[in-house]
Amino acid sequence: MTPSEEIEARLRETAEQLLRDKKVDIFLAHGKASLPFRTTPLFITSPEDAERLVWNPFCAMNLAVYLPRLFVRPANAKEAENLEQPTIGMVVKGCEARSVAVLIQEHQIPRDKLVLVGVACGGMADRRKAAAALDGRDPLSVAEDADGNLRVTVAGDQEVALPREDVLAVACTECRRPTPELVDVLIGDGVEGKAADLTRSRTEQFGSQDLDARWAALREALGDCIRCNACRQACPMCYCRECLLDQTTPRWIGAGTDPSDVVIYHLVRAFHLAGRCTECGACTRACPMGIDTRLLIRKLNQDVEDLYGYTPGESTDATGPLSAFAMSDPEDFLTEI
Amino acid sequence: MARNPYLPYPARIEDIVVENDERDLKTFRLAFEDPDDAKAFEYMPGQFAELSLPGMGEAPFGIASAPTEGDHLLFTVKRMGLFTTELHGLEPGAPLGVRGPMGNTFPWDRMAGKDIVIVSGGFAFTTLRSAITYILDPANRADFGSVLVIYGARTPGELLYRDELAEWQQRDDIEVHLTVDKADETWTQHEGVVTFVLDELKPSPDNTLALVCGPPIMIKFTLVSLTQLGFHEDATILSLEMRMKCGIGKCGRCNIGNKYVCTDGPVFTREELRALPVEY
């Protein structure tokens, strides 16, 4: 059995048991999709369906994005008293567990109604990197070998070997905490994260350019944006019922691809995610144009870490630094008036 | 070359009448800047138009005037959102654009020779003012049978077109029953929802068409009453509202099933609606 197959077997057992014992009403996991290099989320409600659950290097989606809609939001305190919430079980990777933690911390979902089954994650494959490595040949099927590397079958029954590191999603190449914390069950041996320096180096490289170069780089990176909002919709942290950038009273930005509107959309999103983003890369993965929407958010997250010593998702009790004020908060970046 | 359907006709506000005590319902009388545009704007009661304010966008409103009243147009607008608040803030003389006429009309071909029952509530009465004015015009009156109007509002101060209602009540070629949910000391007419009055009056369904416009809850109970009175589904005519943008069946927003409310509607018979999914 490959490592993934072992984890898959244990996950299926765990999910089946939880459903059979009625410890959860729904188990949220990944299932087989119709194309290779992808999975599709499963909302399993009966123990017999647990066998549809899969675990492989393509379980990249951040399932936490579905949590707010699976719980009922009470309209007021009175309603909240008698509310019957479902209990949701779900499989979580490192980044996902942190997303769940932030949602709990921000009072969007109840911890006591969650059963979190963590899996130590070896990193997820990025289908676009794989496509590039395959020279544009469409993958017909893909399998994992015992070392976690990929064997892809392309047209003409040819097989191509793809080392996992070559096709890891960018977010995974920088992941410092692939082993989920704050979970109820942990499957798989702990996986070591990447060094903090590595994670820093990309944003530092970006930040080391002069202002004009950074501005040009940002505008170029966002040049292909078609304002579809996929980055926002895929993000578990973007759960606002009405996004500021969709508001009409007042209308902050236009709906088209005017460069100033595009930049403001991404800048505002980045600022609203500073100190909240768990760097799962769902945004970049969802973007149909292949834009690295995570770049700027990563930089702001790094700034919050440096200025306030805070990393999102490590505890469900913490208050985000941008939601609170401490006397010890650094002030040297404030100008004197 | 056909006119650009996205380009509004330039018009200006000639007069504004505040319709209700709460002062959030106003009737705007508009005049076209170009008399040729006025001639091109041929409409029949039931249709709507999109009013346009540069920078504020557009919104669809039923046309409250009848084509028999001349070249000006009347729209009664409730202040609810961005566009309507801006519109309410304008003074006579202010310019605005009119795009239309849009949508289908009340079924005038079928209505000819029939008795007409009109049941309406609240500020949905606008296109029915257009219909009634059209019917009562001397050139048209003989084409229709009896006309019974049941119109209700929450309070007397919320009734639209009160002067005209009073005039109509003086006539002998139309029967107008007004009702309010909550009367005040001066109110001497019916008290209760429009369906109470409808159930009391029991209009006959024979050779009769019913036009129903109002809030969803009123429509729901009125349809029950009409069914009990024996009105067929294709003799019951409704006018629907949906969120709209282009108004010409292209932007895909206002569909109910395979029908676009802006082009196949807003007027539908109950029979037509029954064939559509309940998605409104």
Added chain:
Amino acid sequence: MTEKTIARTDLTTLLDRLAEDAAVYIPAQDEAGEAALAEAPLDGDLALDYVNFRLSPKAFFLPQNQTLLCFQDGQVREPEQPDHRKTVLFGVRPCDASAMLALDAVFLEGDKHDPYYASLRDKTVVIALACTHPGPSCFCTSVGGGPGDAAGADVLAVPLENDLLLRAQSPKGEDLLASVSDLLADAAPEAVTQADRRIADAAEQMEAVTTDGSAQWLRENYDADLWQTISQACIECGTCSYLCPTCHCFDITDEIRGGRGRRVRTWDCCAYPLFTLHASGHNPRPSSRERWRQRIMHKFRYAVENHDRLFCVGCGRCIRHCPAGMDLRNVFKHVGA
């Protein structure tokens, strides 16, 4: 119907000639290495082995943002007509070409002819390129199309071993071929046979999906439980609609600053929660169940009822790009079941 051939090596000469008085768009690679139609320099041989472009060509007729009216100092005017120069699109796949007929049905027919769409359509000549190697998410043959079925295109080009067969399909196509007749040879019967065979071979490679009777099935199953389960994974990101060659829903908004501004139409998506939200707060499609159902109903039932054609051409972009791995072909597993 004129049928000619041209040597593959002469293709760039032909396109160069057309570029003398038209903007010519050819298959190229965008920055992420995916195929795209671009006004690229005509040097070297064109690579014709892409499956399809990331973005559909609908942007040439219905741009992501399009100015409808200009406002200035109280005046409301139509915009100045932009560049009237002809545009030639080379390499549009047959599925995308037939999608144009769906858009024509919406924008050109009916009593409100859309002048913005019409003028872009009029000035554009489309040369479709038949497919010889469909991708795993292609299913044009299941929706009334085919790898050589380019109704909607002005010329159909079919790649042969050393040549391209060029078949005029419209008066514009005839004119185009006539304008470069010195570069073309009359098509020999063997060329036509080879073309037909290649197209038939390509058709065989696609997995069929049953869509026969889908309009009727959808009528009968409007309230089926299926819609709840099949829509659960949708994160309402808009990717499917934005990339779809037949999706045409748009928003109209005003942008104004001081006395100057514009009324602009932008792409919109029926999957967005705000799409049908009334000012009163009422939403006829309150959850992803109703919204996803609307998408399927529109394409496979209402379009058939109103325009006698499916508004899906089987290009597979929605399947390839959906971040949640959704596949609308799954709906049809239930049709006829």
